[in-house]
Amino acid sequence: MEVYIERRVLDIASYIIETGSTVRAAAKEFGVSKSTVHKDVTFRLRQIDRALADAVAAILEINKEERHIRGGYATYLKYKEMELRKGA
Numbered sequence: 183m184e185v186y187i188e189r190r191v192l193d194i195a196s197y198i199i200e201t202g203s204t205v206r207a208a209a210k211e212f213g214v215s216k217s218t219v220h221k222d223v224t225f226r227l228r229q230i231d232r233a234l235a236d237a238v239a240a241i242l243e244i245n246k247e248e249r250h251i252r253g254g255y256a257t258y259l260k261y262k263e264m265e266l267r268k269g270a
Contacts, residue, residue, distance in 0.1 A: 188230060191222045197239050198223065204245045
């Protein structure tokens with residue numbers, strides 16, 4: 183594995199652990215695609231550091247369990263703002 187890829191994988195993993203970030207947010211932060219982040223933290227990270235990979239996997243599982251709540255809240259805010267604009 184290239185050194186720069188290994189460094190990116192470890193940086194992304196650290197970021198996700200420190201912030202509890204989603205794959206999408208990590209991708210935006212590091213300027214790479216969601217697919218790249220996902221492959222980095224599920225496949226490449228396991229080859230580099232299994233314990234770190236397990237820690238990241240636990241956070242991603244929590245994010246997966248909560249995503250319907252975040253989506254519902256985003257929809258709520260969208261319609262709430264539409265209602266405010268309509269009334270103004």
